[in-house]
Amino acid sequence: MNTIEEKLWNYIDGTCTPAEQEAIARLIEEDELYKQKYTELLVLNQEFAGLELDEPSMAFNYNVMEAIRADQALAPLKSTINKKIILGIAAFFVLSILALLAITVSNVQISGNPFSVVNIKLPANLKLPAANAIFNSAFMKSFFVFDVILALFLTDSYLRRKKAAKEA
Amino acid sequence: MQSKLSDIELIEQTLAGNQFAYADLVKRHQRFVFTLALRFAKGREDAEEIAQDCFVKAYRSLASFQGQSKFSTWLYSIVYTTAMTFLRKKRVDTDSIDDEGTFVQVESHESAYDTNNAENKSRSYYLNQAIEQLLPDDATIITLFYKGEQSLEEIAQTMGIETNTVKVKLFRARQRLKEKLERNLKHEVKELI
Numbered sequence: 001m002n003t004i005e006e007k008l009w010n011y012i013d014g015t016c017t018p019a020e021q022e023a024i025a026r027l028i029e030e031d032e033l034y035k036q037k038y039t040e041l042l043v044l045n046q047e048f049a050g051l052e053l054d055e056p057s058m059a060f061n062y063n064v065m066e067a068i069r070a071d072q073a074l075a076p077l078k079s080t081i082n083k084k085i086i087l088g089i090a091a092f093f094v095l096s097i098l099a100l101l102a103i104t105v106s107n108v109q110i111s112g113n114p115f116s117v118v119n120i121k122l123p124a125n126l127k128l129p130a131a132n133a134i135f136n137s138a139f140m141k142s143f144f145v146f147d148v149i150l151a152l153f154l155t156d157s158y159l160r161r162k163k164a165a166k167e168a
Numbered sequence: 169m170q171s172k173l174s175d176i177e178l179i180e181q182t183l184a185g186n187q188f189a190y191a192d193l194v195k196r197h198q199r200f201v202f203t204l205a206l207r208f209a210k211g212r213e214d215a216e217e218i219a220q221d222c223f224v225k226a227y228r229s230l231a232s233f234q235g236q237s238k239f240s241t242w243l244y245s246i247v248y249t250t251a252m253t254f255l256r257k258k259r260v261d262t263d264s265i266d267d268e269g270t271f272v273q274v275e276s277h278e279s280a281y282d283t284n285n286a287e288n289k290s291r292s293y294y295l296n297q298a299i300e301q302l303l304p305d306d307a308t309i310i311t312l313f314y315k316g317e318q319s320l321e322e323i324a325q326t327m328g329i330e331t332n333t334v335k336v337k338l339f340r341a342r343q344r345l346k347e348k349l350e351r352n353l354k355h356e357v358k359e360l361i
Contacts, residue, residue, distance in 0.1 A: 005343070010335075013320075015320065015335065044342070047291065048310065049314050050295075051292070051295060051299065051314055052292055053199040053203045054199065056199070056202040056212075056219060057212075060219070060220070061194050064194050064198075064220050065191050065194070067220055067223075068190070068224055071227075
């Protein structure tokens with residue numbers, strides 16, 4: 001339910017329907033309370049319209065243009081960094097590490113049972129769950145479904161980020 | 169001297185590489201953008217920082233402005249978002265405006281002006297004082313409606329809310345501003361007596 005003030009503000013702003021406009025105009029003419037409120041709100045409306053805007057400092061315009069120039073100066077530096085070069089360097093290091101690992105592993109000579117020194121005995125009454133019970137088909141299926149959902153979620157967020165970067 | 173070209177023409181020239189055109193665009197809108205920023209920051213330095221940030225952001229994404237709305241509406245939505253982010257960062261207290269603490273704080277701040285002759289204070293001075301005491305959202309809606317030449321639909325677009333919500337918010341903001349104005353004037357009259 002609109003209050004008198006709300007109706008009158010709508011009338012002043014011209015945001016009510018023509019029928020409402022007509023009804024309020026009649027009320028202002030006939031009802032003393034409406035007339036008084038309307039005059040009061042009109043004065044307020046004029047005062048609000050007379051609000052003064054603040055002025056920034058004299059150097060504001062210059063500062064903005066300087067900030068834009070500085071921003072632009074940084075832009076070419078960003079664009080010269082080619083992602084392919086970074087990926088190439090990363091791939092080189094990964095391959096080097098893998099090659100070194102492969103050479104090291106192939107040169108290691110293991111004789112006898114390396115774990116024979118450590119004699120670990122499990123408690124006799126310890127019952128370990130059977131691997132078959134855990135990795136039954138239902139478990140594996142739910143695992144794969146979870147993986148698929150996760151992959152879809154990650155792909156979606158990656159594509160969204162890519163789209164946002166394109167639009168920016 | 170400000171350019172007579174329209175906002176769209178200035179944007180086209182800016183996109184063609186003319187930076188002076190953008191300087192003209194800044195000059196045209198800087199007072200309003202600064203005033204809007206001041207509604208959130210309450211300090212001139214911070215407000216200038218917000219306003220400057222807005223113009224830089226607008227410049228960066230000027231190419232994405234498609235002219236479907238007025239440039240001012242587009243720019244004010246950047247100002248609103250930037251100012252809101254600023255508020256969140258600064259953790260400015262945005263509690264109820266009826267909070268007595270807020271009012272007392274503003275009163276004590278304004279007491280520095282008490283030495284001024286009350287006669288010199290125009291009604292617009294009290295109005296500006298009252299608008300400073302409003303919540304940022306209320307002050308923004310009032311400023312956009314009365315000084316930004318924005319329709320309710322455009323304000324809704326700027327603030328990212330429904331037009332009907334803007335209508336209700338504008339009504340409440342006007343009521344609060346009226347109350348603040350009356351309270352400040354009453355306070356001043358008491359001091360004179």
